[in-house]
Amino acid sequence: MTSANSDKNTRTTGRPTLNEVARRAGVSPITASRALRGITTVAEDLAQKVREAARELGYVVNPAARALASAQSQAVVVLVPSLANQLFVDTLEAIHAVLRPKGLEVLIGNFHYSRDEEEDLIRNYLAYQPRGLLLTGFERTESARRMIEASGVPCVYMMDLDSGSGLNCVGFSQLQAGATAAEHLMSRGRRRLAFVGAQLDQRTLLRGEGFRRALQKAGLYDPGLEVLTPRPSSVGLGGELFTQLLTSHPQIDGIFFCNDDLAQGALLEAMRRGVKIPEQVAVLGFNDLPSSAFMVPRLSSIRTPREAIGRRAAEQMLTLIAGKVVEEPVQDMGFELVIRESS
Structure with missing residues (x-):
């Protein structure tokens, strides 16, 4: 018995x-x-x-019982703005591959690009006493910032950099990525350049700002060639915005789309309308999604190190959980311009 x-x-x-x-x-x-x-x-x-x-x-x-017994859970919370975007799926896979073998659970929260929704998630997850927080970007409510600071929970920020904040972060310069996009299109002899941005999170706006600054420096900036919408990024929206741009500004000869799905939609719409890419309009995307290499024509894009960011952020988190100081708290993983047929 x-x-x-x-x-x-x-x-x-x-x-x-x-x-x-x-x-x-x-x-x-x-x-x-x-x-x-x-x-x-x-x-x-x-x-x-x-x-x-x-x-x-x-x-x-029973995670609640485990947390009660140890005064802390074995969970690391990861908050991302979308699970529909391959960018974040790849990052999550890399995080899981690093943390799971160490006996840590990965709790995923999707805040749908809403700062209020992210604040609610942070409040709810902190009640479970997680070992750490992996957050996307730096833009959040003041209440969320105060909760994170007061909790004392180790935190690593992903996808962007802020060398003056004293925070642990892993990402790349969104501003420089936008500037690189403009420089590439200008190097192809394009002079009527447009920027198309959707969703309009902080990182999208920073890419647009980098693009804008490069054009201003070259004396080619036209504010009328910026199309910004808070609508969710999608292939369908890309085709719609491409049509809108060409209708209102038929002289455009180059477009930088803030995401590959938008650029892919533009390529499909160009095919329907008989617009020759890149002869009439050069098209450049962002993130270099797997399908971009198989578009017709193949899509030029800026490849982001999403897996490397997830892996390095998780490694930083392990260091913090061990009570150690991260030697390089700001880690720039860079990006790569991938030139294909569309530009």
Whole structure:
């Protein structure tokens, strides 16, 4: 017969306990806990026995109980503005690949480009005492900033850089990326250059600002050739905005789209309308999504290091969780101009 203490939770809640899993697998509760958390120091044969025992018993880890026992959870919260954008999916995959083998759970929050929604997510997740926060960009509500600061939870910011803030961040210069886009199109002899931006988060606006500054420096900036909309970025919207631009400004000879899906939509619409790319209009995208290399014509784009950013941000987080100081708190991962047929 089992002891009253070891099976107390089973009888009162009807749910199997970690102790039962450990007994069935023939290991200690500590080993069982480490195996279920995916910590790689547990021998694979023992980890397999623990996983099989958990499946047979229908055991589910109780994160609230774990946090209560250790005064802290084993979760790292990652907040991104979209799960529809391949950019963030690639970043999340890289984060998971670094943190999961260390026994850390990755909790994902999607705030749909809404600062208020992000604030709510931060408030809710901080109640679970996470080990760390991985946040996208620097733009958020003042209330969210205060909560993060007061929590004392280690935080790493992704996708943008701020060398003067004293924050841990991993990304690249959005301003420089926009300037590089303008310089590339100008190097192709284009002089009537447009910028198309959707969603209008801070990073999109910074890319537009970099593009604008480069054109102003060259004496080619025309404010009438900027198309900005808060609507979600999509292939369909790209075709629509391309048509709008060519109708109102038929003299345009180059367009920088803030995202590849918009640029892809422009290429498809150009094909329908018989507009020759790049002979009539050069088209440049941003992020270099996998499908861009297979468009007709193949889409030129600025490739962003989304996987590298996720991996490095997660590595910074591990350093902070270990109570150490990150030697290079601001890490510029750069970007790459990928020139194909569309420009």
